[in-house]
Amino acid sequence: MYPFTYHRPDSLGSAAALAGSADAKILAGGMTLLPTMKQRLAAPTSLVDLNSLSDLAGISVAGGKVTIGAMTRHADVAASEEVRKAIPALADLAGWIGDPMVRHRGTIGGSVANNDPAADYPAACLALGATIVTNMREIAADDFFTGLFDTALEEGEILTGIVFPIPAKAAYQKFRNPASRYAIVGVFVAQSAAGVRVTVTGAGENGVFRVASFEEALAKDFSAKAIEGIVVPAEGLNSDIHADAVYRANLINVMARRAVEAAR
Amino acid sequence: MSATGIGASVRRKEDFRFITGKGQYTDDVNRYGQAHAAFLRSPHAHADILRIDTAAALAMPGVVAIFTGDDLAADKIGGLICGWMIHSKDGEPMKAGSHPALAQGKVRYVGDHVAVVIADTLDQARDALEKINVEYAVLPANVATANATQPGAPVVHEVAPDNAVYRWAIGDEGATQAAFAKAAHVTKIDLVNNRLIPNPMEPRAAVGDYDSGNDAFTLYTTSQNPHVARLVLSAFIGIAPEHKLRVIAPDVGGGFGSKIFIYAEETVCVWAAKKVGRPVKWTSDRTEAFLSDAHGRDHVTHAEMALDAAGRILGLRVHTTANLGAYLSTFSSAVPTYLYAPLLSGQYAIPAIYCEVDGVYTNTAPVDAYRGAGRPEATFVIERLMEIAARETGQDPAAFRSKNFVTSFPHQTPVIMCYDAGDYPASLAKALDMADYANVPARKAESARKGLLRGVGISAYIEACGIAPSAAVGSLGAGVGLWESAEVRVNPVGTVEILTGSHSHGQGHETTFAQLVSERLGISIDNVSIIHGDTDKVQMGMGTYGSRSGAVGMSALSKALDKIETKAKKVAGFVLEASAEDIDFKDGKFSVRGTDKEIDFASVALQAYIAHKFNGQDLEPGLKESAFWDPTNFTFPAGVHICELEIDPATGVTRIDRWTAVDDFGVVINPMIVEGQVHGGIAQGVGQALHEGAVYDASGQLVTASYMDYSMPRASDLPAYQVGMTQTRCPSNPLGIKGCGEAGAIAAPPAVMNAITDAIGHEDIAMPATPLAVWRAIQKGAQRAAAE
Amino acid sequence: MATVSMTVNGKLVSRDIDPRTLLAQFLREELRLTGTHVGCDTTQCGCCTVHVDGKAMKSCTLLALGVDGSHITTIEGLAHGQELHPMQAAFRDHHGLQCGFCTPGMIMTAVDMVNRKGTNLDDQTIREELEGNICRCTGYHNIVKAVHYGAEAMAGTTKAAAE
Numbered sequence A: 001m002y003p004f005t006y007h008r009p010d011s012l013g014s015a016a017a018l019a020g021s022a023d024a025k026i027l028a029g030g031m032t033l034l035p036t037m038k039q040r041l042a043a044p045t046s047l048v049d050l051n052s053l054s055d056l057a058g059i060s061v062a063g064g065k066v067t068i069g070a071m072t073r074h075a076d077v078a079a080s081e082e083v084r085k086a087i088p089a090l091a092d093l094a095g096w097i098g099d100p101m102v103r104h105r106g107t108i109g110g111s112v113a114n115n116d117p118a119a120d121y122p123a124a125c126l127a128l129g130a131t132i133v134t135n136m137r138e139i140a141a142d143d144f145f146t147g148l149f150d151t152a153l154e155e156g157e158i159l160t161g162i163v164f165p166i167p168a169k170a171a172y173q174k175f176r177n178p179a180s181r182y183a184i185v186g187v188f189v190a191q192s193a194a195g196v197r198v199t200v201t202g203a204g205e206n207g208v209f210r211v212a213s214f215e216e217a218l219a220k221d222f223s224a225k226a227i228e229g230i231v232v233p234a235e236g237l238n239s240d241i242h243a244d245a246v247y248r249a250n251l252i253n254v255m256a257r258r259a260v261e262a263a264r
Numbered sequence B: 001m002s003a004t005g006i007g008a009s010v011r012r013k014e015d016f017r018f019i020t021g022k023g024q025y026t027d028d029v030n031r032y033g034q035a036h037a038a039f040l041r042s043p044h045a046h047a048d049i050l051r052i053d054t055a056a057a058l059a060m061p062g063v064v065a066i067f068t069g070d071d072l073a074a075d076k077i078g079g080l081i082c083g084w085m086i087h088s089k090d091g092e093p094m095k096a097g098s099h100p101a102l103a104q105g106k107v108r109y110v111g112d113h114v115a116v117v118i119a120d121t122l123d124q125a126r127d128a129l130e131k132i133n134v135e136y137a138v139l140p141a142n143v144a145t146a147n148a149t150q151p152g153a154p155v156v157h158e159v160a161p162d163n164a165v166y167r168w169a170i171g172d173e174g175a176t177q178a179a180f181a182k183a184a185h186v187t188k189i190d191l192v193n194n195r196l197i198p199n200p201m202e203p204r205a206a207v208g209d210y211d212s213g214n215d216a217f218t219l220y221t222t223s224q225n226p227h228v229a230r231l232v233l234s235a236f237i238g239i240a241p242e243h244k245l246r247v248i249a250p251d252v253g254g255g256f257g258s259k260i261f262i263y264a265e266e267t268v269c270v271w272a273a274k275k276v277g278r279p280v281k282w283t284s285d286r287t288e289a290f291l292s293d294a295h296g297r298d299h300v301t302h303a304e305m306a307l308d309a310a311g312r313i314l315g316l317r318v319h320t321t322a323n324l325g326a327y328l329s330t331f332s333s334a335v336p337t338y339l340y341a342p343l344l345s346g347q348y349a350i351p352a353i354y355c356e357v358d359g360v361y362t363n364t365a366p367v368d369a370y371r372g373a374g375r376p377e378a379t380f381v382i383e384r385l386m387e388i389a390a391r392e393t394g395q396d397p398a399a400f401r402s403k404n405f406v407t408s409f410p411h412q413t414p415v416i417m418c419y420d421a422g423d424y425p426a427s428l429a430k431a432l433d434m435a436d437y438a439n440v441p442a443r444k445a446e447s448a449r450k451g452l453l454r455g456v457g458i459s460a461y462i463e464a465c466g467i468a469p470s471a472a473v474g475s476l477g478a479g480v481g482l483w484e485s486a487e488v489r490v491n492p493v494g495t496v497e498i499l500t501g502s503h504s505h506g507q508g509h510e511t512t513f514a515q516l517v518s519e520r521l522g523i524s525i526d527n528v529s530i531i532h533g534d535t536d537k538v539q540m541g542m543g544t545y546g547s548r549s550g551a552v553g554m555s556a557l558s559k560a561l562d563k564i565e566t567k568a569k570k571v572a573g574f575v576l577e578a579s580a581e582d583i584d585f586k587d588g589k590f591s592v593r594g595t596d597k598e599i600d601f602a603s604v605a606l607q608a609y610i611a612h613k614f615n616g617q618d619l620e621p622g623l624k625e626s627a628f629w630d631p632t633n634f635t636f637p638a639g640v641h642i643c644e645l646e647i648d649p650a651t652g653v654t655r656i657d658r659w660t661a662v663d664d665f666g667v668v669i670n671p672m673i674v675e676g677q678v679h680g681g682i683a684q685g686v687g688q689a690l691h692e693g694a695v696y697d698a699s700g701q702l703v704t705a706s707y708m709d710y711s712m713p714r715a716s717d718l719p720a721y722q723v724g725m726t727q728t729r730c731p732s733n734p735l736g737i738k739g740c741g742e743a744g745a746i747a748a749p750p751a752v753m754n755a756i757t758d759a760i761g762h763e764d765i766a767m768p769a770t771p772l773a774v775w776r777a778i779q780k781g782a783q784r785a786a787a788e
Numbered sequence C: 001m002a003t004v005s006m007t008v009n010g011k012l013v014s015r016d017i018d019p020r021t022l023l024a025q026f027l028r029e030e031l032r033l034t035g036t037h038v039g040c041d042t043t044q045c046g047c048c049t050v051h052v053d054g055k056a057m058k059s060c061t062l063l064a065l066g067v068d069g070s071h072i073t074t075i076e077g078l079a080h081g082q083e084l085h086p087m088q089a090a091f092r093d094h095h096g097l098q099c100g101f102c103t104p105g106m107i108m109t110a111v112d113m114v115n116r117k118g119t120n121l122d123d124q125t126i127r128e129e130l131e132g133n134i135c136r137c138t139g140y141h142n143i144v145k146a147v148h149y150g151a152e153a154m155a156g157t158t159k160a161a162a163e
């Protein structure tokens, strides 16, 4: 690691002030940021640790919405009875992130703010039509994920929470990378009054994306059969030693069908 | 059998310190005033070094010194060595390129050592590394094993202009040709034995210390064989004469071969300790481990098997290209030659075998022994051939193997080895029974109903262990003898210290060696301590690898215990006023035959040291003996593993449903520990077959340089194992032990691949059979079926 | 330099440290609690697992300053003198370790697993819950067994105890 100064503010206001300075980085669970810094791939000159902002952690369900604070740990989402009742797919997804130790520390805010192209939460945000809340504004998930590791967040803007509308039915299916255990392909399927959404993480060159052909077919007939014959083009999908684009295209179809079957 | 003697599943004595966090690994060692080393590594696979500018780095805070290859050369520090001379079939000696610990003029793989920074703290050393300016002239890289010797391939070492280290052969070419000429059927395969990165969980580490008052060095290092490290560092590299160099390998967190070798980092740390006048510590991070630990395997092979009309094997011919990487590591030359081809006969009577091996240089990390070393490669060749030949000739794979088993002993193969004992049909029968082989068809049908593909694969392996008879390996080019030593020190109160040249890095020697002592001397294992891993304490030893600690190390101990018994009988006779010949020793008691006079072991020990009346007798005081044991033959553990698995054709995911292992390890000291060795070996073998593979890109960058890309088997990737045993005694050592450390890693890969190819219905898939590879193979099979 | 204080294995400790100091480094180098091991750079191997305020976490990926004020338990804090924690005893009794390098992390994860999932653990749950701990020696078979019996022992419901 390169040297940095460390701050642990106890109010959102002071956190925002500190995070606004040049080369400052917000530290949430650190499960992404610290490994990157250890490998000297990131060199923030100051770290603003949000771990004292207890107001940013917590889960509430009301008015057809699940609201999760940015500093809520993956383990707490996975273990939450309320989340499991409202959106079981979301609890499942959280429970499949990394491993128990990573889930004890990693946060939903960190995951969404980081927008790793193989991360799980972005698929849920986009499929469920979530709203990303920051210390400055609210941003629709549709406008939030702007590219690889890129989001609509401004420099120093702090993500404070995420609001998920409760769907009629949803499921997440993840095909893990055999080495990293991140998603090679993760498919989130959600059916709600607004229609059907199918999102894919892990596969897209620009991160999470929706599959219009599946959505149309499933809107007419919400069954695995309805999408069985629909081929997702391999163009634009990632290729690496674990999965080439053609294989990923296949997995998108398989995982989507399994998600439709599992949706509840 | 006593409760803690041979054959008892005694709980391990060493565990208390490990489960309470009190193990002492090299990185836990801190010397007063120590500085930290960080190595600058080549970012290029192949480049000339034009200039190294360290001025800016030297000015960084905390920097104590920076050294390059020139500094080592100026101090006449020699290069790293390869200790086994292989001759090509034309008689030429192998072409060993020079291997400086820090590069001189050229770098030959990504991770090659360019310079070392020594600083007060590790962070400071790493900060300074970034300020060293190296000007490289990048050269084209030679990466792919199969193409390494092609005309025009970039030359890795001038001494080997075609990149061939050697072109070696074994067996009778004419006889083999004749066998093929009369064959009714020939089975042919092309195989890749994938490149692996050993990955013991403890990364390598070294602490070098120099005592100027005595002009003596101490090196703490993660070694499987500290005496060999001292020998090489002193006699070949020239750090210091042996009596001025102490090498300590404390608790070592796994080795699997990768900690046999003498590497650049420990060489530099111990040398630099004198240069900077402070202890120097280095601990590898995982990325460095991926880049610079010696890798394993990496063969490209074409093999053919000739059968007669009755399905008996007539002959085998094999051509292998073995990637040895950018430099010859300590034992690398022997691995794809003498540790490989002599095992190609498998468990079968094969009249004629001929095998050619081209060892090649590439711009990749050095390749050397990894758990099994050569023997997994041989087993993979023969057991894939057996399976395919059975399929091609319409025979049941188990029956086909049975038909060709060696059944009388000793059996001389056409490739050096003389198998001394075994019962191959017994292991096969037991394994088939445990695996419920008879009901495989029913289970296949059940899987098919669920839309899954089920396959079953057999692997009947043999290995040559107990490495090794010194005369035999000497005649084959080894630079050292491979005996082992032991010393037994009996204290006046009757407790015992055993000093052994074997080294435990997970094998449990502190327990098993104590069990042998307990059995022989009739004392509790709590009264025995095992001392190893320190060249100042243990006189000499060759270390632990090649499943040799039981067969060779414990044989040395057994021999030393014989001497203890002889001497103790003399003492007992003296005390009991009888002749030593009339003394019996049983259950820890010495008695005069035909009388009720007896004395226990502890009292004899005490008398041996009191010695008040020994004067004038033919009796020296004390009770301490040592022995060297040099085996007369290799040992030949063998067995049968059966893998049964299910594949999801939609995703290519393989799930191992059942694993059956039946092994003949000869006499077993501690079944619990032996089963643990089998489990671990299987996991590494399954890892090779399904998960692991080192990938270099065309420019020589290691793509799989962390656990993010190199897939290490996790608990959820592996099944529970069913382990059974059969037993034939090993006739060539006093204890009848054959060795068990490598069996699983040797047996498993062909078992898995035979099962996968059974499930998918064709042979066209390579290791690792990742979900991607399996899915592609299934697509290929479907396309082929459609085309037919 | 910055000051950090925390309770480690029941003892309050306080040190001036470089802010870059990771918890694993702090434990190993400042407190000489070398039972916590470091086996990777990518937060995947679990050799460094400790409990932070009762939850298993990877100490290689926590800043020491980030857990200022917390209660930390390391492998050294599990036994009471010679009296082993039931999970430690189970690892020994079922040969759940060979080289011992992954073992402290395995045991800390296993205890956390029982804290969350109860004392009656089936093999599949155990294997899934060991996702963040890599062992190269044992092939996991005996680790799974050890965790199973260690969990039972933590409930005091082992056969031996019942008899």
Ligand SMILES: Cc1cc2nc3c(=O)[nH]c(=O)nc-3n(C[C@H](O)[C@H](O)[C@H](O)COP(=O)(O)OP(=O)(O)OC[C@H]3O[C@@H](n4cnc5c(N)ncnc54)[C@H](O)[C@@H]3O)c2cc1C
Pocket (backbone or CB within 6 Å): A025, A026, A027, A028, A029, A030, A031, A032, A033, A034, A050, A070, A096, A097, A098, A099, A102, A105, A106, A107, A108, A109, A110, A111, A113, A114, A116, A118, A119, A120, A121, A153, A157, A158, A159, A160, A180, A181, A182, A183, C042, C043, C044
């Ligand atoms: C071994 C391992 C396995 C993993 N497996 C998976 C997996 O399977 N699936 C998966 O999705 N993820 C996985 N992860 C990543 C994990 O989910 C991380 O927790 C997550 O990506 C980042 O969350 P964090 O709280 O740790 O954020 P940090 O690492 O602290 O921060 C990540 C980034 O987000 C920024 N940030 C954090 N919080 C905020 C905020 N509130 N407002 C604005 N910016 C913020 C930071 O500045 C930083 O740039 C894995 C991680 C590890 C170590």
Ligand code: FES
Pocket (backbone or CB within 6 Å): C037, C038, C039, C040, C041, C042, C043, C044, C045, C046, C047, C048, C049, C058, C059, C060, C061
């Ligand atoms: S050292 Fe912490 S996870 Fe590997």
Ligand code: FES
Pocket (backbone or CB within 6 Å): B201, B253, B254, B506, C096, C097, C098, C099, C100, C101, C102, C103, C134, C135, C136, C137, C138
């Ligand atoms: S016991 Fe060696 S890594 Fe697990």
